[in-house]
Amino acid sequence: MAFQTYVVQKCYPNLKVIPYLYLVDKTKSATIDGLNQMFRVQKNKNKRTGIDRLVDDRTQLGDNLMKSINLAHIVDKIIADEFKYYDHLGFEEAIELLKEVRLNNTYPNWETTFSTCKNCEFKRDKQATHHQLSGFEYCFQKQHNWTNIEFNKPNIFNVWDLRGKSLFEQGKIFKEDLVEDDIKLKPQVDGLSRTERQWIQIEKERDKDTSPYFDKAGFEEASKNWNYPYHFIDFETSIVPLPFHKGRTPYEQVAFQFSHHIMHENGRVEHANEYVNVKPGDFPNFEFTQYLHDALVHDEGTIFRYSTHENTILNAIRKQLLASQYTFKVELIQFIESISQATKNTANPWPVPERNMVDLCEVIKDYFYHPLTKGSNSIKKVLPAILSTSTFIQAKYSKDIEYIGLSSKNFPKSHRWLQRDKSGELISPYDLLPKVYEGANQEEIQQYLSDIEDLNDGGAALTAYGKIQYTDMTNEERNQIKEALLKYCELDTLAMVMIMEHLQSI
Numbered sequence: 001m002a003f004q005t006y007v008v009q010k011c012y013p014n015l016k017v018i019p020y021l022y023l024v025d026k027t028k029s030a031t032i033d034g035l036n037q038m039f040r041v042q043k044n045k046n047k048r049t050g051i052d053r054l055v056d057d058r059t060q061l062g063d064n065l066m067k068s069i070n071l072a073h074i075v076d077k078i079i080a081d082e083f084k085y086y087d088h089l090g091f092e093e094a095i096e097l098l099k100e101v102r103l104n105n106t107y108p109n110w111e112t113t114f115s116t117c118k119n120c121e122f123k124r125d126k127q128a129t130h131h132q133l134s135g136f137e138y139c140f141q142k143q144h145n146w147t148n149i150e151f152n153k154p155n156i157f158n159v160w161d162l163r164g165k166s167l168f169e170q171g172k173i174f175k176e177d178l179v180e181d182d183i184k185l186k187p188q189v190d191g192l193s194r195t196e197r198q199w200i201q202i203e204k205e206r207d208k209d210t211s212p213y214f215d216k217a218g219f220e221e222a223s224k225n226w227n228y229p230y231h232f233i234d235f236e237t238s239i240v241p242l243p244f245h246k247g248r249t250p251y252e253q254v255a256f257q258f259s260h261h262i263m264h265e266n267g268r269v270e271h272a273n274e275y276v277n278v279k280p281g282d283f284p285n286f287e288f289t290q291y292l293h294d295a296l297v298h299d300e301g302t303i304f305r306y307s308t309h310e311n312t313i314l315n316a317i318r319k320q321l322l323a324s325q326y327t328f329k330v331e332l333i334q335f336i337e338s339i340s341q342a343t344k345n346t347a348n349p350w351p352v353p354e355r356n357m358v359d360l361c362e363v364i365k366d367y368f369y370h371p372l373t374k375g376s377n378s379i380k381k382v383l384p385a386i387l388s389t390s391t392f393i394q395a396k397y398s399k400d401i402e403y404i405g406l407s408s409k410n411f412p413k414s415h416r417w418l419q420r421d422k423s424g425e426l427i428s429p430y431d432l433l434p435k436v437y438e439g440a441n442q443e444e445i446q447q448y449l450s451d452i453e454d455l456n457d458g459g460a461a462l463t464a465y466g467k468i469q470y471t472d473m474t475n476e477e478r479n480q481i482k483e484a485l486l487k488y489c490e491l492d493t494l495a496m497v498m499i500m501e502h503l504q505s506i
Contacts, residue, residue: 024250031062114168154205160375191366259489392505
C-alpha cells in the first residue's frame with residue numbers, strides 16, 4: 001500500500017494521494033443470490049488473469065458489502081522513514097535496493113533464518129528437472145557453501161513442529177548434530193509428546209531407519225474407549241468473500257458435501273452415506289446437517305474425523321442455526337452438541353459429549369510415525385506411507401472391491417483401489433480418480449465454464465463448488481462435476497478406513 005501510494009504520488013505530484021484499503025465487510029449480508037457469479041476470473045492463453053463483469057450497473061449487486069479504511073496515518077509513517085528495512089534502510093533506500101535487485105538480477109545476500117528458510121516458497125521438489133532453479137539451494141550454496149553432500153543430509157527444516165531458531169543460529173542445521181537436550185526431550189504418560197515425536201523423526205532419518213514406529217499397547221488402550229461400528233466422516237466446505245447465497249455474510253462457512261464410511265466389528269466396510277448439494281443458490285448447511293444426523297443417529301458407534309475441520313464446521317453451523325428460524329433447529333443443535341466439542345471462541349460452550357468425535361490425526365500423532373511422511377501428519381502423506389509398506393492393505397485393496405467386504409456408491413464392483421505402474425510402483429489412489437470430464441470430447445469441454453481437469457484434493461473441491469454455483473452452467477457439466485466430487489470425497493473417508501485397518505493389523 002505504501003509503495004502504491006508512493007508511485008501514484010510520483011506520477012501525479014500536484015495531487016494529494018490518500019490511500020484506502022477496500023475490502024469486504026464481514027458484518028454485512030448479501031441481499032441477492034449468486035453475487036459470486038457476477039465477477040468471473042478468466043485466464044487467457046498467456047495465463048494472465050482478468051475479470052469478466054456480468055452486470056451493467058451497481059444496483060444489480062444489491063447492498064454494498066464493501067468497506068474502506070483510510071490508511072494514510074500508517075502509510076505516511078512508512079514513507080517518512082519511521083520504520084527501517086533490511087540493513088536499517090529508509091523507505092526510498094529500500095525501494096532503490098529492490099529496484100537494483102530486480103533490474104540487474106543481482107543477489108541481495110539477505111541473511112538466512114530458520115523460519116524464513118523453512119517456509120521458503122522457492123524450493124523445488126525431487127521430481128523437478130535440472131532446468132528448474134531453487135532459490136533455497138542458491139542461498140545455501142552462496143551463504144553456507146553447501147554442496148550436494150549437504151543438500152542430501154537430513155536437516156532440521158522438516159522436523160515436525162520444531163521451534164528451531166536457536167538451533168539454526170548455533171549452526172546446528174543437520175539432524176546428525178542434534179542431541180536430546182537440543183529439543184528439550186520430555187516424555188508424557190499417554191501417547192507421544194511433541195518432543196518425543198520429534199526425536200523419533202530425527203533418529204530415524206539420521207540412522208536411515210525406514211521402519212515405522214508404533215505404540216501398539218497405547219493404541220489398544222485408547223481403542224478400548226471406542227465402540228463399534230466405527231463411523232468415518234469427511235466434509236467438503238467453501239468459504240468465500242462474495243457470498244453464494246442471499247442473507248449470508250462474507251467468509252461464512254458453507255458445507256456442501258460429506259462422505260460416510262462404516263467399519264463393522266467383523267471387518268466389513270460399507271460406504272454408507274453421502275451428501276452433495278450442487279443446486280445454484282441453495283444454502284446447503286442445514287440440509288447437510290439433517291442428512292448427517294440421519295446417517296449417524298442409528299447407533300452409538302464412535303465417529304472419527306481427521307484433524308479439526310469437521311468439528312470447526314459443526315460449530316459454525318450451530319451458530320448459523322441459533323440465528324435462524326429453521327424448523328428443526330433445536331433437534332440439529334442438540335445433534336451437533338452430541339458429537340462435537342465447543343471451539344475456543346464459542347460464547348456459550350457445552351460440556352464435551354460422551355460421543356465426541358475422535359480425531360484420527362491425533363491418534364496418529366500419539367501412537368504412530370512413519371519415516372516416509374517426513375514429519376507430516378497430513379492424510380495425503382500418511383496414507384501413501386502406509387500403502388507403500390503395509391502388506392495387509394496391499395493384499396486387500398489390490399483386489400476388486402466386491403471381493404474384500406467393501407461397498408461403494410460411486411465405483412464399480414470391479415474397481416481396484418491399489419494398482420501399480422509399469423515399474424511396479426504403487427499408484428496413489430488419488431491419482432487413479434478419473435478426470436472430471438472423462439468421456440467428453442474436446443469440443444464439449446471448450447464450451448464448459450469450468451477449467452478443472454482433476455478433482456483430487458480439497459482445494460479443487462471448493463473451486464468446483466464455486467463453479468457449479470453459476471446458474472448458466474449446463475446440467476451436463478454440473479452432473480460431471482458432481483460425480484467427480486462424490487468419488488473424491490468417498491476416497492477421503494476410505495483413506496481413513498485404510499489407516500485404521502493398518503493400525504489394527506500391525
